[in-house]
Amino acid sequence: MTRDQVKAVLDRVLTWPPERQEDVVRILEEMEELDASEYRLSDEQVAEVKRRMAKPDPKYLTLEEFNERFKD
Template identity: 65%
Template structure:
């Protein structure tokens, strides 16, 4: 079943494994184009939901909207570094103490 079973057949959804939005986190994404009419139909149905669920939907949409306004963006170099680090799931992680010790050694303290 999984996530695909919960998506209504309003439009064709092609699932792809890709880097979402700004190419940072490889996640399950979909590649589709919804028409304005389809978006409006979904939003109209939301208005028929109980008020608590409508509020939940509004909060999610406002959160998504606020993410577009963020001033924080990764540079291409930072994106590549994130990809490199995520590519090795068994990479050794440093504790904060180990990191601080390495930093002190580099700074000559």
């Protein structure tokens, strides 16, 4: 996306109703906060999240199965 494309979108936002403009400001401020966060996923973690989200039939454990796996 180019600077001109971003500017065009932001110019259109200024024509929106005030409530929608407030939504845009809130969303952009949240994005800025996320960018300022010290917490980041490594490339490996991102790949793992994507792999798990793409899995069509994930296996879930019951609480009993979970507890059994972590017994001493």
